Amino acid sequence: MFVVAVYDVSQEKNSKVLKYLRARMHWVQNSVFEGNLTEGELREIKKYLEDVTDIGDSVIIYQMGNEKYIKKEIIGEEKGSSSQVL
Amino acid sequence: MFVVAVYDVSQEKNSKVLKYLRARMHWVQNSVFEGNLTEGELREIKKYLEDVTDIGDSVIIYQMGNEKYIKKEIIGEEKGSSSQVL
Numbered sequence: 001m002f003v004v005a006v007y008d009v010s011q012e013k014n015s016k017v018l019k020y021l022r023a024r025m026h027w028v029q030n031s032v033f034e035g036n037l038t039e040g041e042l043r044e045i046k047k048y049l050e051d052v053t054d055i056g057d058s059v060i061i062y063q064m065g066n067e068k069y070i071k072k073e074i075i076g077e078e079k080g081s082s083s084q085v086l
Numbered sequence: 087m088f089v090v091a092v093y094d095v096s097q098e099k100n101s102k103v104l105k106y107l108r109a110r111m112h113w114v115q116n117s118v119f120e121g122n123l124t125e126g127e128l129r130e131i132k133k134y135l136e137d138v139t140d141i142g143d144s145v146i147i148y149q150m151g152n153e154k155y156i157k158k159e160i161i162g163e164e165k166g167s168s169s170q171v172l
Contacts, residue, residue, distance in 0.1 A: 004148065006092055008116040029146050030094040046161060053162035060115050063157040071149040075132060076139035
């Protein structure tokens with residue numbers, strides 16, 4: 001399934017979460033990741049995020065059946081590279 | 087249609103964009119907004135964002151036909167309130 005994750009975590013956790021998600025999803029902007037994940041992969045990522053987040057931290061996960069039904073547009077500068085999907 | 091917008095703009099433009107989007111969409115996290123918008127409303131928002139963004143600014147807009155087909159989960163703290171705005 002197609003997953004978009006947007007995180008907002010404390011400064012000291014930021015690089016840890018960024019590194020973890022970069023290894024598993026595709027970075028598209030600042031704190032936004034996309035990925036075509038299996039149920040198992042998503043479960044593992046969610047487990048990690050549940051463990052790592054504290055009060056004040058927040059990660060929103062949007063799950064959509066198929067990337068085909070989503071129209072994506074970028075206004076301004078494209079920050080991540082979309083050619084490379086993990 | 088259901089729209090998710092995630093922005094990453096320079097510090098000095100931040101409050102301006104935040105205020106604009108808050109009046110038109112629903113704030114869910116840091117720089118993330120959701121909304122059920124008409125084609126016309128989305129067109130107007132995109133036009134505004136195209137005008138306001140410069141080099142280094144970026145807004146990602148995901149358009150989905152229907153909110154029903156999206157599963158949304160929040161890990162950690164829910165920052166925006168879905169009923170009332172701060």
